Amino acid sequence: MAEATATTDPVIAAVDRLQTLHNAITTKAAIAQTPKELVWTLNKAKLYRYVPVLPKEKRHPIPLLLVFALMNRPYILDLRRGHSFVEYMLNKGYDLYLLDWGVPGPEDKNLKFDDYTLDYMPRAIRKLKAISGVEEFSLLGWCIGAILTTIYAALRGDEGLRNLILLTAPLDFSNKQGLTFARWTDERYFDVDKVLATFGNMPGEMIDYGAKALKPVENYIGNYVKLWDNIDDPRMVEGWHAMNTWVTDNVPLAGGVFRQLIVDLYRKDKLMRGELMIRGERVDMSRIHANLLTVIAEGDHITPSCQSEPIMSKVSSVDKELFRVRGGHIGIMAGSGASKYTWPHIDGWLASRSR
Amino acid sequence: MAEGPTHDGKRLDPMEPWRAARDLYMDAWGKTMVDMVNSEAYAQATGAMLDSYMTVSAPFREAVEKAMLKTLEQMAMPSRADVLSIAERLTNIEMRLDDLDATLGDIQRLLVKVGTAPRPQAGKAQPSKKKTTRPQRAKRGKK
Numbered sequence: 001m002a003e004a005t006a007t008t009d010p011v012i013a014a015v016d017r018l019q020t021l022h023n024a025i026t027t028k029a030a031i032a033q034t035p036k037e038l039v040w041t042l043n044k045a046k047l048y049r050y051v052p053v054l055p056k057e058k059r060h061p062i063p064l065l066l067v068f069a070l071m072n073r074p075y076i077l078d079l080r081r082g083h084s085f086v087e088y089m090l091n092k093g094y095d096l097y098l099l100d101w102g103v104p105g106p107e108d109k110n111l112k113f114d115d116y117t118l119d120y121m122p123r124a125i126r127k128l129k130a131i132s133g134v135e136e137f138s139l140l141g142w143c144i145g146a147i148l149t150t151i152y153a154a155l156r157g158d159e160g161l162r163n164l165i166l167l168t169a170p171l172d173f174s175n176k177q178g179l180t181f182a183r184w185t186d187e188r189y190f191d192v193d194k195v196l197a198t199f200g201n202m203p204g205e206m207i208d209y210g211a212k213a214l215k216p217v218e219n220y221i222g223n224y225v226k227l228w229d230n231i232d233d234p235r236m237v238e239g240w241h242a243m244n245t246w247v248t249d250n251v252p253l254a255g256g257v258f259r260q261l262i263v264d265l266y267r268k269d270k271l272m273r274g275e276l277m278i279r280g281e282r283v284d285m286s287r288i289h290a291n292l293l294t295v296i297a298e299g300d301h302i303t304p305s306c307q308s309e310p311i312m313s314k315v316s317s318v319d320k321e322l323f324r325v326r327g328g329h330i331g332i333m334a335g336s337g338a339s340k341y342t343w344p345h346i347d348g349w350l351a352s353r354s355r
Numbered sequence: 356m357a358e359g360p361t362h363d364g365k366r367l368d369p370m371e372p373w374r375a376a377r378d379l380y381m382d383a384w385g386k387t388m389v390d391m392v393n394s395e396a397y398a399q400a401t402g403a404m405l406d407s408y409m410t411v412s413a414p415f416r417e418a419v420e421k422a423m424l425k426t427l428e429q430m431a432m433p434s435r436a437d438v439l440s441i442a443e444r445l446t447n448i449e450m451r452l453d454d455l456d457a458t459l460g461d462i463q464r465l466l467v468k469v470g471t472a473p474r475p476q477a478g479k480a481q482p483s484k485k486k487t488t489r490p491q492r493a494k495r496g497k498k
Contacts, residue, residue, distance in 0.1 A: 042453060043446045106435070107442035123453050130460055180393050189402025191409075198409045198416070213392055217385035225381070229374070 017231045024227060029241040032075035034086045036098070040127040044102025047124045049131060050086055054093045060354035062162055063095040063132040065125065069144035070116070071207045071253040073246060074100050076334050077142075080242040085333055085343055092347045094354070097128050104254040109200040112256035114279045117151045122159070129160065138163035138350060139290075142333065143303065144261075147171065147271070150311065153288045155281055163353050164290040164317075165346060168329050170303040172310040173269040179304070180214055185262045192262045202258040204250025214301050243334065272310060285314040292320040293349050295332065295342065302329040321349065 040047035052059060066086075068074035077098065078086035089096055099121070104111060128137060137160055141149030146169030153164050176182045184190060195202070212219035230236040253261075270276040276283040292315055296305045305324070312322055325332050325341050332342045368374075391397055427434050433441075 040453075042449055105442070107439040107446075110443075119450060123450070123457075126457055130457070183393065183395065183398045184401065186398060189398045191402075191406060194406070194409055198413070214389070215385065216388045216392060217381060222381055222385065225377075 017228075020231055020237060021228060024237055024241045024244065025224070027241075029080065029238070029245040031080055031242050031245055032078045033081050034078045034084060034090065039097075039131055040124055042120055042123060044104060044108065045120050045124070046100045046102060047127055048098045048100065049128075050090055050096040050098070052095060053090045059093045059095055060351065061095075061134055062136050062138055062354040063097060063128055063134065064089065064138045064140060064350065064354075065097045065099060065128055067099050067121075067139060067141045067145040067149050068101075069142065070101050070104075070148075070257060071144065071202070071204060071251050073249050073251060074098055076246050076330065079246065079334050080238070083239065083242075083334075083339065085338070088339065088343045089347065092351065094350075095132055097124075099124050101251075103251050104201050106200050109196070109255035111254035113148065113151055113260050116148055116257070117155065118279055121148065121152050122156055125159070136160045136162040138165065138354060140165040140167065140346075141169065142167040143170065143329070146308075147261075147265075150271070150285065150288070151276070151278060151283050153290055154283045154285050155278060155287075157288050157290055161290045163293070163350060164288065165293045165295070165350065166308065166311070167295045167333060168297050168300055168303045168308065169294065169311065170265075170307045172272045172307045173265050173267075174272060175304075175306045178306055179266070180301075181210065182266045184210070185266050187267060190262070192259055196255040196259060199252075199255075201252040201255050204252045207253060208247075208250045211302060239336070243330075246334075272314070285311060286316050288315040289317055291353050292317040293346070294320075294322050295346070296322065296324045297327050297329055297332040298324055299327055299331070300329045319353070323349075 035051040036048040037051065038046055039049045066074065066077055068077060078084045081087070086096060086098070101116070101120075125137065129135060139149045139153065139161060141147070141164075146166040149164060150166065150169065150171060153161055157164075173179065173182060185192070199206075227237070227240050230240075264270045264276055268275070271283060271285075274282065274284055292312075294308055294311060296308050297303075298305065309322065312320055323345055325337075325345070327335050327337060327342075332338060424434055
């Protein structure tokens with residue numbers, strides 16, 4: 001990418017800045033650079049194992065599986081070299097796996113939480129166990145990935161789940177006034193069946209619009225103003241470029257899951273009320289016994305803290321911790337402060353529980 | 356963008372007051388917009404817009420779908436629904452294969468485990484891990 005060079009000619013400097021701005025907005029940054037191998041696939045889902053950087057005797061024996069949201073790319077966890085959660089955890093000695101859900105096609109429009117948690121996740125975890133050669137594992141779920149891991153933990157948690165980490169987990173939907181998405185998708189205004197009959201899957205562009213419209217000025221204008229203000233700082237531009245690459249890489253959400261998310265969760269709050277049924281099984285969070293770390297972003301406008309806190313009193317885990325960190329929904333894991341606060345805390349918590 | 360140095364060594368930026376005013380204005384604007392998108396009126400308006408788009412586009416979409424279906428039928432080609440159905444079936448087959456793969460893996464691990472277990476005949480050398488594979492056991496069975 002062309003960077004603004006120190007020059008005395010204001011015209012050349014201005015042209016350089018415009019070139020940098022244009023490149024940052026219109027090109028894709030080199031992201032997800034940490035070496036990994038594909039170890040399992042099912043439909044669009046892929047399980048990757050990151051190539052360990054420490055010898056086996058220095059690694060934690062309990063592998064960690066990362067599960068990100070369904071409607072965004074998981075490489076936010078491995079955004080760029082020198083600023084990657086994956087890289088950080090590999091250096092700390094974790095045997096790291098990533099479940100990439102892929103991009104659902106029209107043929108996947110009927111996929112539901114049921115399929116992801118009872119068909120895909122158990123099979124991916126079975127593969128993980130076969131490769132790592134251990135029966136126990138840790139799970140990290142972020143955003144919708146945290147819903148999936150919570151459902152899995154409640155239904156199949158007795159199959160070796162030792163540690164559960166939930167990042168900005170939208171689990172409690174009872175506070176309708178505090179949830180903008182709940183207002184937008186209220187049944188008086190939003191006909192979910194008509195939307196899915198029209199589109200099949202929920203288009204990524206619409207989800208992206210929904211996320212950005214929560215803070216329209218910040219996302220549609222302030223973001224670019226921030227880039228322009230820092231256009232002479234190559235490190236800042238590099239970070240912005242990587243983040244913009246991720247933000248603009250949208251994935252549709254399978255229609256079946258979208259319907260469950262809106263009807264069963266946003267409207268009826270079935271998960272927290274213990275009424276969510278997954279293939280005839282009730283999702284009872286008191287069946288979660290794994291060690292639990294819940295991470296809350298204090299400035300999260302997508303998943304306010306009121307959605308993540310209540311799980312602490314619902315689970316049967318003896319060892320549980322609620323960790324609050326300053327930052328937004330994505331910023332706590334991918335922002336400039338992530339490597340100082342969130343990552344070390346996750347490592348500190350998990351390391352002592354991965355022996 | 357920075358120009359001449361000030362007394363404390365920092366460069367004086369003539370645009371700084373303008374930027375401060377701009378940020379102040381954007382903050383205020385941002386808060387107003389957040390309040391607006393959080394309102395019932397906004398939810399109602401966006402819902403109505405989406406609904407009218409879907410209502411207006413539905414007849415065109417259906418007409419295109421019907422025409423496409425007829426064309427594909429006349430050309431003796433599979434419809435979109437046929438292809439989607441095959442894709443779903445392929446995923447089911449993939450799942451069965453995955454289960455088979457896992458079962459085979461389990462059997463293989465069990466066989467290796469059994470093969471490396473101490474043998475009852477004393478005095479005989481223990482076979483190495485590599486040699487105790489299924490083909491060798493089959494050979495002994497044939498004798």
